[in-house]
Amino acid sequence: MNKKNHTYSHGIIGNCAYIAHIGKDTNVSWLCWPDFDSSFVFGALLDQKEGGLFRILPDKDYHSRQYYIENTNVLCTEVTTGDGRYRVLDYAPRFKKDDEYWRPLSLYRKIEPLEGKPCIKISCDPRWDYGRAEPEVEVGEHQLIYSGKSDKMTLESTIPGAKIANGEIINLEHTIYLALHYGDQTEPHGYSLLPDHAEKYLTQTIAYWRSWIKHASIAPFSQEMVIRSALALKIHQFEDTGAIIAASTTSLPEYPGSGRNWDYRYCWLRDSYYVLAALIHIGQFEEMEMYANFINRITRLNPDRLQPLYSIHGEAKLFEQELDHLQGYLGNKPVRIGNQAYEHIQNDVYGQAMIALLPLFTDYRYVFKERTDADIWANFILDKIEATIHEKDAGIWEFREISNRHCYSNLFQWAGCAAAIKIGEILGKKEIVERAEKLMEIAANYVEQCYDPSIKAYTHAVESSSLDASTLQLIMMNYLDPASDRAKSHLEALEKVLKTPEGLFYRYLYKDDFGKPKSTFLICAFWYVEALACVGRLDEAIEVFNKLTSYSNELLLFSEDVSPEDGSQWGNFPQAYSHVGLVNAAYRIAMKLDKPLFLYPG
DSSP, X not given: OOOOSOOOOEEEEEOSSOEEEEETTSOEEEEEOSSTTSOEEEOTTXXXXXXXXXXXXXXXXXXXXXXXXXXXXXXXXXEEETTEEEEEEEEOOOEEETTEEEOOSEEEEEEEEEEEOOEEEEEEEOOBGGGTBOOEXXXXXXEEEEEOSSOEEEEEESSOHHHHHTTOOEEOOSOEEEEEEETTSSOOOOTTTHHHHHHHHHHHHHHHHHHHHHTSOOOSTTHHHHHHHHHHHHTTBOTTTOOBOSOSOBOOOSSTTOOOOOBOOSEEGGGHHHHHHHHHHTTOHHHHHHHHHHHHHHHHHOSSOOOSEEOTTOOOOOOOEEOTTSOOBTTBOOOEESOGGGGSOOTHHHHHHHHHTHHHHHOTTSOGGGOSXXXXXXXXXXXXXXXXXXXXXXXXXXXXXXXXOBHHHHHHHHHHHHHHHHHHHHHTOHHHHHHHHHHHHHHHHHHHTTEETTTTEEOSBTTOOOOBGGGGXXXXXXXXXXXXXXXXXXXXXXXXXXXXXXXXXXXXOSOBTTBSOOSEEHHHHHHHHHHHHHTTOHHHHHHHHHHHGGGSOTTSOOOXXXXXXXXXXXXXXXXXXXXXXXXXXXXXXXXXXXXXSSOOOO
């Protein structure tokens, strides 16, 4: 295995209200408040100068390591210097309080000496408006207040505020507590109460995450990886609405100099099926229900076309702009906020919505028999499929200047119709079943027009000769019988063109709006693992899965893209859908292995 030349050397914390990225240098390198898609208050990930900082470092050489407290989203950074060793423990409070989950816009940092007498300097220098404005700072006895036109943050500390403001060197003889609060929603604790509150919140937060994992249904195959992926996926959900974002970052390039720098802080309906499948596979019913309800609201609030993506609050207009004043990650411009893909026509979204909401009407844990509008909603989506089934679109990969009749789009129209048939049968609505069957046949006809008998495979679009990893879904969605010769030959054809020796997978290798892709797409590799398991090549599926796990960073977090040349991590990080891919691939293997959920000796 090639040594990685580039790995994201940071972890994340979060509480379903925000996500913060914390580097091995202890710096909070990325934090957007008050929402996932708001301006950063710390953004050194995209600009070391204009991004501000919040770090705790010695004034001499050091080395560090990071790890999570087991089965939690509480992150530890240990720093070792010639004077000693200390640990920075970072967490976002989350626990039950007054019958609700308390998840404030507050970041707690516990700095504790471990060995010797380390000397540190605490630096806190936030920014507003994507680095274009610096706050006014008011220094109090044990706090600093950062104010702007419409923003306010308060940093509480158990040391004098002046020591932080003046950048003084501090002899770390006793544990120091810091708490950074956004706005006025959290009242400062006060100097004397901060340690007790911080320790109490830490204990309760650890207990919450461990309880959440204990109540998950995680099969024994690759449990450690699945647990970390589940924890990462959980904090990408915005609990106020149930939306799950693709990533908490923007503009981390797919590979250096590519220009493929996108804002992923939004919720893609296109990926709803995979996300909900992952939540089902780990047995997290509440998260699944919240996300399904978000999709349900979105579809009802948009009587015309559905967009590929929406904001976490369901906002439709996600105007894209470039921030020229920011240098970009490792100098990679442009930095983009917003995402022009909201304007795209991507016709797979209707099938995705139908499949995603299938559990609302077929899972007996829902009280679906009392729903009086199920047939109205099913016909609403079938209307959309019928209106778009003959159209060309931008496809799953969101081509900006290219449209085709994409195999993937028609496949998910086919799958959406199959889901509608199940809903119609349960509701006893014969007209829904008959309508869905007719549309299903039309969709299948377009899919079959993508079949190329000369290579015994399905191409990415009608009248195209190019192959595309998205067509792996033909096998996984049971459009093709996994045991059939056609499924096996299709998989073999994709392997020959798109697979690397390490099991990584390109999305495609034809030119798009930005040229020919140079990096592989990690979720496609996990789809490949699932496809291998489906067609009965289980040993190979396990071998490839194990290779793919080596492309995480030391905290078991995965990026969006991987360089086929040296295994480097690129793209937005961590990518929720890479973790979704891992969860679903591990589940598929576990089911094929037919291992019990719990292991007993003997």
